[in-house]
Amino acid sequence: MGLDKPGVLGSGTPAFLTTRLDFVVNWARRNSLWPMPFGTACCAIEMMASAASNYDLARFGMERMSFSPRQADVLICAGRVPYKLAPVLRRIWDQMMQPKWCISMGACASSGGVFDVYSMVQGIDTIVPVDVYIPGCPPRPEGLIYGLMMVQEKIRGESLANHAALRAEDPLAAGRPRADDEEVSDLTGPFGNSTHQNRVSGLVETDAIGRAEDRLP
């Protein structure tokens, strides 16, 4: 039975542990989250600072930046994304293997930020599904680490029982916008989708989205 060998908790204890499969799978997943850095602007500077020795993302399982999307678990989109870069972002997301998560780091990636202009994607959640939004312009490394730990919390709640539903991907959706036209209009109203996020939060009253004339130039 293995009782005669040195055990996991010292001599004389069992050399095996029993646990739930969900727990051990989630434990492995959340403590080896390799980020795919998609840094396009100043947020990427903070992301690099987070990975460097002072903040040291490796402590939390983001052991190395995976510059190949095929070996990455979490896409960190740090910075503004112009429309010309949108197909690149979508392709990188499509190339990542399941299970995968996405972090939208900073105001520009989350909502377009101050760049409510002709060339800029108004929130990458119109392009790819986003798990965690990190506010800030740019967020400090603590913010990014907190966002990654929220992803870890999210993983903790997952179960293999609903894995198929959680991780379902429509193969025909590859290379397509995540949001349909109606949702894009909603997300990208005046002042970007920060207004949308305010509204759905229920905490802030705003009728800005309702003014259709503001949506179009």
Added chain:
Amino acid sequence: MSGFDLVAAGPGMGREQSATDTAEDSVAPGNPSVTALREHFAEAVFRNRICAGDEDVVYVDPERITDILGWLHEDADQQYDHLADVTAVDYGGGRPLEVVYQLWSIPHRAALRVKCELPLDGLAIDSVTGIWAGANWLEREVYDLFGIRFNGHPDLRRILMPDNYAEGHPLRKDFPLRGRFSRAEQTRRALTQDPEDYYVPGEIAERIPQVVETGSGAEGAAAGADDV
């Protein structure tokens, strides 16, 4: 008028003092090139002025831009061998667009700014890529963002905006800040592009001819033997 009134008045307002309308024909230039230009191209040099204290600006005839810039490039007393920038300015209000050539003479350590005014219904000018090869991408940028066509340019296509961009030329004053299409349409169009269209290895190989030099001496002779 205060600054806020000018903002409220819209683009191009409050610029009545600008060179486009009422600048004096000529001020004493600090740069000898301006005097020389007036001697050589008397009728093609419309006026000159001094900006920001000591920067000489010359307004010239767009029809003769390649003659003038070619002369500035070649003449022994000028030698403007560095084209620092080509850009354009739209003052709005139906005023002509200005194409700006920022020149620098490395031997003489002198700067000169040459401007051409193009009417809105005739946005075309000759390309200067024959004089400075570096003008290639600069003129593409001006074409992309202002819609000014450069006659004789070897490869006049968009450089910053996507190839399939159909909303116009973004830096024109009549271009709406958020573009002409809805955000949904812009998103859909953006994702129809293929990122690899911008990085085609065949295209790069085609535009940069691969020159294989055959060295002289024994190695060259051996290589020549292999060719046969």
